[in-house]
Structure formats: structure tokens, C-alpha cells
Amino acid sequence: MKLWWSPGTRAVRAVWMLEEAGVDYERAAVDLSEPRRDPEFLAASPMGKVPALEDGDVRMWDSAAICMYLADRYAPDRLAPAADSADRGLWLQWMFFVPGAIEPAAAEKEAGRLSVPRVNGWGNFDKMIDTWERGLEAGAWIVGDRFTAADVMLGSCAIGMRAKGTLPGSPVLEAYAARCAAREAYRRALAAEGSAAAGGSLGRAR
Numbered sequence: 001m002k003l004w005w006s007p008g009t010r011a012v013r014a015v016w017m018l019e020e021a022g023v024d025y026e027r028a029a030v031d032l033s034e035p036r037r038d039p040e041f042l043a044a045s046p047m048g049k050v051p052a053l054e055d056g057d058v059r060m061w062d063s064a065a066i067c068m069y070l071a072d073r074y075a076p077d078r079l080a081p082a083a084d085s086a087d088r089g090l091w092l093q094w095m096f097f098v099p100g101a102i103e104p105a106a107a108e109k110e111a112g113r114l115s116v117p118r119v120n121g122w123g124n125f126d127k128m129i130d131t132w133e134r135g136l137e138a139g140a141w142i143v144g145d146r147f148t149a150a151d152v153m154l155g156s157c158a159i160g161m162r163a164k165g166t167l168p169g170s171p172v173l174e175a176y177a178a179r180c181a182a183r184e185a186y187r188r189a190l191a192a193e194g195s196a197a198a199g200g201s202l203g204r205a206r
């Protein structure tokens with residue numbers, strides 16, 4: 001399995017997910033500062049964005065889609081609730097909450113633009129944060145009582161937003177970010193980021 005990747009990007013979600021799933025993979029680094037993209041990379045990622053994944057005949061891009069694919073295929077009933085389980089619907093909902101609500105609401109906030117909550121699918125930043133916090137009222141993880149791929153997606157946002165200072169004094173989300181960042185698999189993903197920054201262009205996990 002090959003993961004097209006670049007440090008300091010959403011690709012960390014895919015690395016974290018692969019580490020959680022315990023799957024062998026190789027990382028191919030993409031230099032995003034270089035306008036020309038490798039044609040082999042573009043075959044996996046037509047928008048020229050990371051992450052992208054090649055797994056046998058499967059070529060796909062988008063961090064949420066990749067995390068769902070990996071969870072269903074390599075860690076079913078562990079990182080993805082089974083399709084017929086009661087938790088599946090909630091899991092899908094939170095997976096989509098990241099690209100559908102957190103990312104656009106956070107981008108809007110950072111850009112200082114005004115939201116039109118009834119028109120925008122993400123409502124606005126405060127509504128998004130409030131909804132996310134309420135999702136964590138029942139326990140440590142977002143679905144049921146165990147860590148899943150939805151926590152990789154949400155956790156990466158919480159960790160990133162905490163680092164940028166855009167978590168508006170939310171003890172619930174601060175604690176969630178800390179819980180997610182303490183995962184062994186996340187630490188391995190972070191170490192992989194560092195090894196590339198130190199000069200590695202092609203890495204592998206195990």
C-alpha cells in the first residue's frame with residue numbers, strides 16, 4: 001500500500017489511521033511547493049492534493065474517504081462499527097462532520113468572513129463547536145465507548161485547532177485533543193512527520 005503524503009497536512013490523518021489499523025504501508029512524499037506534480041501521483045490524486053492512497057487496484061484521495069476505507073477494510077468492528085450495528089449511523093455522521101462542518105466553519109472563522117447559518121451546511125463556527133462538544137457529553141470518544149476512525153478525523157482537527165489557538169476556551173475539546181494526542185498510533189504518525197522533515201523522502205512504517 002502506498003500513501004502519497006506531505007508533512008504538516010491532512011495526510012497525517014491517513015498515517016495515524018494506518019498506524020491505528022496496524023497495516024503495512026509505504027509513504028511517498030509529495031513536495032507541495034513544486035507546481036509540477038508527478039504523473040503517477042496525479043493518477044491517484046487528480047486534484048494534486050494529499051493524502052492519496054494506492055492499495056492494489058484501489059486509487060483514491062480525500063482523508064475522510066481514506067480513513068473510512070481503511071477502517072472498513074482493515075479494522076472492521078474496531079475502527080469502524082459494522083454496517084448493521086446501532087453505532088454505524090452516528091459514526092458516519094461524525095465522519096462527515098469534519099469536511100462538512102468543522103473545516104468550512106474553521107476556515108470561515110480564520111478568514112474573518114460572516115456566515116449565513118441557514119444557508120451554509122456548517123451553520124457557523126459557534127454552532128459547530130457547540131454541536132461537537134455536545135457529541136462528547138456521553139464519553140471520552142465520539143461514538144460509543146471506544147476509539148474509532150471518527151476520532152482520527154475529529155481528533156486531528158481538535159489537535160490542529162488547539163495548536164493554532166482556535167479552540168475557543170473549550171475544556172471539553174481541549175481534553176479531547178489531549179486524549180487523542182496521547183494515542184500511541186498518533187505519536188508514531190507524528191514521529192513520521194519529523195523523520196520526513198529531517199530529510200526522508202520515502203518512508204515506511206513497519
Ligand SMILES: N[C@@H](CCC(=O)N[C@@H](CS)C(=O)NCC(=O)O)C(=O)O
Pocket residue numbers: 008009010011032048049050051061062063064099
Ligand atoms: N478534502 C481533502 C483536502 C486535501 C487538501 O486540501 N490537502 C492539502 C494539504 S492539507 C493539499 O494537498 N494542498 C496542496 C494543493 O492544493 O496544491 C482531504 O481531506 O484530503
